[in-house]
Amino acid sequence: MAATHLLRSSPFLQNPNPNTTHHTFKPRSTIKCTISSQPNTPISKHRRPADESIRQEAHRRHDTSKNTFSAKYVPFNSDPNSEESYSLDEVVYRSRSGGLLDVQHDIEALKAFDGAYWKSLFDSRIGKTTWPYGSGVWSKKEWVLPEIDSDDIVSAFEGNSNMFWAERFGKQFLGMNDLWVKHCGISHTGSFKDLGMTVLVSQVNRLRKMGKPVYGVGCASTGDTSAALSAYCASAGIPSIVFLPANKISMAQLVQPIANGAFVLSLDTDFDGCMQLVREVTAELPIYLANSLNSLRLEGQKTAAIEILQQFDWEVPDWVIVPGGNLGNIYAFYKGFHMCKELGLVDRIPRLVCAQAANANPLYLYYKSGWKDFSAVKAKTTFASAIQIGDPVSIDRAVYALKNCDGIVEEATEEELMDAMAQADSTGMFICPHTGVALTALHKLRNSGVISPTDRTVVVSTAHGLKFTQSKVDYHSKVIPDMACSLANPPVNVKADFGSVMDVLKSYLESKDSKK
Numbered sequence: 403m404a405a406t407h408l409l410r411s412s413p414f415l416q417n418p419n420p421n422t423t424h425h426t427f428k429p430r431s432t433i434k435c436t437i438s439s440q441p442n443t444p445i446s447k448h449r450r451p452a453d454e455s456i457r458q459e460a461h462r463r464h465d466t467s468k469n470t471f472s473a474k475y476v477p478f479n480s481d482p483n484s485e486e487s488y489s490l491d492e493v494v495y496r497s498r499s500g501g502l503l504d505v506q507h508d509i510e511a512l513k514a515f516d517g518a519y520w521k522s523l524f525d526s527r528i529g530k531t532t533w534p535y536g537s538g539v540w541s542k543k544e545w546v547l548p549e550i551d552s553d554d555i556v557s558a559f560e561g562n563s564n565m566f567w568a569e570r571f572g573k574q575f576l577g578m579n580d581l582w583v584k585h586c587g588i589s590h591t592g593s594f595k596d597l598g599m600t601v602l603v604s605q606v607n608r609l610r611k612m613g614k615p616v617y618g619v620g621c622a623s624t625g626d627t628s629a630a631l632s633a634y635c636a637s638a639g640i641p642s643i644v645f646l647p648a649n650k651i652s653m654a655q656l657v658q659p660i661a662n663g664a665f666v667l668s669l670d671t672d673f674d675g676c677m678q679l680v681r682e683v684t685a686e687l688p689i690y691l692a693n694s695l696n697s698l699r700l701e702g703q704k705t706a707a708i709e710i711l712q713q714f715d716w717e718v719p720d721w722v723i724v725p726g727g728n729l730g731n732i733y734a735f736y737k738g739f740h741m742c743k744e745l746g747l748v749d750r751i752p753r754l755v756c757a758q759a760a761n762a763n764p765l766y767l768y769y770k771s772g773w774k775d776f777s778a779v780k781a782k783t784t785f786a787s788a789i790q791i792g793d794p795v796s797i798d799r800a801v802y803a804l805k806n807c808d809g810i811v812e813e814a815t816e817e818e819l820m821d822a823m824a825q826a827d828s829t830g831m832f833i834c835p836h837t838g839v840a841l842t843a844l845h846k847l848r849n850s851g852v853i854s855p856t857d858r859t860v861v862v863s864t865a866h867g868l869k870f871t872q873s874k875v876d877y878h879s880k881v882i883p884d885m886a887c888s889l890a891n892p893p894v895n896v897k898a899d900f901g902s903v904m905d906v907l908k909s910y911l912e913s914k915d916s917k918k
């Protein structure tokens with residue numbers, strides 16, 4: 403059914419349910435008119451009365467999407483005849499057989515609207531302050547958590563992250579002119595985890611309001627999940643508990659949950675050890691599990707894929723390269739792209755590349771074995787510390803995603819990822835080492851001719867470079883053992899007198915001139 407006619411009025415008004423109307427809504431002009439006709443009431447400059455918050459405004463407008471669309475947990479990649487399913491209001495992370503779960507949407511209900519309808523609806527909500535659609539995640543609410551009341555949503559208006567045209571990097575290092583970096587790390591807590599955490603914490607907020615025994619929310623983390631969890635919980639007044647591997651995350655990441663008032667456990671183990679512990683603990687205590695084992699998180703993360711399409715005006719890129727650790731995100735991207743195809747917004751999906759650090763590469767090894775033998779590995783120290791994970795919980799999801807999009811897995815050594823990060827930074831970016839892993843994968847696939855110079859390619863940057871300054875300082879100071887740090891750009895110590903400064907500058911300018 404073509405439903406674009408529903409979009410004629412203000413974008414704030416769009417009603418995804420053809421059978422209901424926004425009976426409580428008054429168009430902007432009506433509100434102004436009503437207010438100005440009352441003698442002592444000042445004319446409102448804004449679309450809502452001064453004493454009304456955006457949350458109350460959303461309430462007044464009454465979100466009808468929750469009457470139309472629905473979603474539930476089902477076993478991941480289950481037999482279509484399986485009847486096993488769970489309400490999203492249950493606390494459940496695993497299927498009866500111990501497998502992963504997935505959030506399944508009522509696709510038939512969503513299909514009552516055509517692709518053009520969804521594109522216009524999502525486009526109309528970008529960058530607004532309307533609760534909750536100002537968020538890049540909640541602007542796709544009908545596809546994320548359709549049944550949650552907007553009142554229960556905990557959001558920092560995350561998402562809508564910029565896509566950077568890597569003009570100079572692409573031309574200079576790869577001979578490409580259609581290379582893009584999706585900066586998911588330019589975000590509230592500095593990583594893509596905000597996209598998933600707004601969904602998970604919102605659902606927890608709802609469960610607590612329903613009186614369910616959820617006293618806090620916990621996660622194991624390499625630094626980004628914990629930062630996002632603690633920020634969103636703090637914003638909603640919900641206790642958060644984070645399990646961190648001692649001395650394995652950056653100082654900037656460690657201070658985030660501390661500052662946000664989380665209960666921080668620093669454990670003498672690695673991420674996989676923390677993950678094992680948090681799973682055991684959340685099975686015993688009324689602490690809700692916030693890692694991506696919990697499929698709710700991926701509903702938020704998948705919106706980054708939808709956003710990429712939206713930013714290309716619904717044209718599909720050829721490649722999307724994503725750094726992988728616990729492997730939830732690669733599946734989330736696949737799911738976002740796949741839903742857009744299934745619901746008629748696009749006619750194909752991009753090929754995905756999952757990039758791993760060679761020091762933590764269980765997926766890469768599995769891929770290289772022709773998907774024959776999966777073994778967890780003991781992850782070694784890597785500058786890409788947020789993906790130092792040897793036993794990824796979402797391995798099955800990642801394999802499913804890659805097989806269904808003709809995907810590829812690549813790896814990056816420490817020197818490769820650090821050089822790639824330095825190269826990118828030298829062209830005006832300030833990326834994290836994980837993005838260096840993804841850029842290394844791109845280099846390799848360009849060199850082997852798999853990715854061609856004209857392929858439209860998106861590299862997903864997963865965290866903000868400012869979280870990883872120590873690795874950049876070490877590189878540019880050339881203090882990393884067994885690494886040439888060939889792109890190091892250390893500061894020059896100069897005596898504070900005119901002659902010394904002039905000498906140094908002359909030889910700098912001469913060196914630049916000779917390179918012309």
Ligand SMILES: Cc1ncc(COP(=O)(O)O)c(C=O)c1O
Nearest residue numbers: 726727728729730731788864865
């Ligand atoms: C910065 C960063 N990049 C990439 C990843 C990998 O994401 P995933 O665990 O979903 O594979 C993570 C977390 O694992 C991360 O924190």
Ligand SMILES: N[C@@H](CCOP(=O)(O)O)C(=O)O
Nearest residue numbers: 623624625626627693694728
């Ligand atoms: N990089 C992650 C590792 C945990 O991943 P999750 O997506 O399963 O929470 C982190 O920052 O903790």
